[in-house]
Amino acid sequence: xxxxxxxxxxxxxxxxxxxxxxxxxxxxxxxxxxxxxxxxxxxxxxxxxxxxxxxxxxxxxxxxxxxxxxxxxxxxxxxxxxxxxxxxxxxxxxxxxxxxxxxxxxxxxxxxxxxxxxxxxxxxxxxxxxxxxxxxxxxxxxxxxxxxxxxxxxxxxxxxxxxxxxxxxxxxxxxxxxxxxxxxxxxxxxxxxxxxxxxxxxxxxxxxxxxxxxxxxxxxxxxxxxxxxxxxxxxxxxxxxxx
Numbered sequence: 409x410x411x412x413x414x415x416x417x418x419x420x421x422x423x424x425x426x427x428x429x430x431x432x433x434x435x436x437x438x439x440x441x442x443x444x445x446x447x448x449x450x451x452x453x454x455x456x457x458x459x460x461x462x463x464x465x466x467x468x469x470x471x472x473x474x475x476x477x478x479x480x481x482x483x484x485x486x487x488x489x490x491x492x493x494x495x496x497x498x499x500x501x502x503x504x505x506x507x508x509x510x511x512x513x514x515x516x517x518x519x520x521x522x523x524x525x526x527x528x529x530x531x532x533x534x535x536x537x538x539x540x541x542x543x544x545x546x547x548x549x550x551x552x553x554x555x556x557x558x559x560x561x562x563x564x565x566x567x568x569x570x571x572x573x574x575x576x577x578x579x580x581x582x583x584x585x586x587x588x589x590x591x592x593x594x595x596x597x598x599x600x601x602x603x604x605x606x607x608x609x610x611x612x613x614x615x616x617x618x619x620x621x622x623x624x625x626x627x628x629x630x631x632x633x634x635x636x637x638x639x640x641x642x643x644x645x646x647x648x649x650x651x
Contacts, residue, residue: 415494419511422471422491426500427509427587429462434586434627435505440570441582442635449632452586455503456566459487462502466491473500475562478538478550486550487562499536499552505585506549507592512536514554523592523603543608582619586627593626595619600626 433452440454452458459475466473466489476490476499489500497514510520512529514536519528526541533554540549585594592603595614600622602609614622623629 415496418471418493419498421469422466422493422498422500422511423509425462425465425469426502426511429458429465429502430507430509430587433458433461434584434629435503436584437582438584438635448635450629450635455505456487456569458503459489460566462500463489466500474556475559476552477557477562477565478552480550487566488552490556497554501538501550504549505583505594506540506542507587508538512538512552514552523587524605524608525592525603542603582616584623584627588627595622 435454435458436450436452437454438450439446439448439457442448447453447457452461463473463475472492474490474492476488477484478486478488478501480486487503489502491498491500491511498511499514500511501508506525507522508527509522510518510527512518513531515531517529517531519526521527524542526546528539528541530537530539535554536552538549538552539546541547581597583594583596585592587593590604594601594603598612598614600611600614602611620631620635623631
């Protein structure tokens with residue numbers, strides 16, 4: 409197989425794994441809100457949880473994969489996976505909450521659409537800037553500094569992420585997202601957004617009490633015992649304006 413053929417095949421493996429994770433491991437902050445940041449038995453989690461899971465699966469498939477970080481709002485608070493494929497560098501962003509189903513090249517600009525959204529990048533010598541457009545509005549999603557950090561240091565940041573004083577966009581309001589069938593579903597606070605290729609449907613008024621039913625009916629997931637107990641005790645979480 410030629411180098412280009414090998415690269416294409418490896419990218420397909422990495423992106424198939426991305427899609428699998430977006431379907432089976434939702435982005436959510438329920439561990440943080442209802443279980444003090446500890447695992448509760450529900451698959452997925454925040455960017456760190458999802459990135460570490462993808463990293464393990466990528467390495468299990470023989471991919472040359474490493475931890476990397478990115479900046480959101482000027483703060484180095486996001487994690488993703490760096491892949492080396494035939495002397496080229498790519499990034500897999502499995503954990504930002506939105507369906508970034510394609511690898512991000514470190515050397516060339518990319519652009520693609522999915523679920524009625526558009527992604528594009530701007531690459532220079534030191535940075536990859538990722539832009540995300542939805543409902544007609546584009547925003548800078550993140551900035552990836554191409555210089556790698558020591559993986560041990562990233563792991564230390566991950567282990568200390570909930571007691572370091574950092575306020576994440578998802579620190580106080582419920583977040584839950586995944587690809588379900590032909591749609592991308594994103595629960596943000598009291599609003600469930602259902603994205604398709606042609607339109608966006610929004611369901612308002614999702615309360616903490618109704619969340620277990622929403623997860624079962626919309627995401628086909630049942631809450632584990634720890635979270636079921638938390639919801640039965642009606643622990644309220646402040647719902648802020650979505651970010």
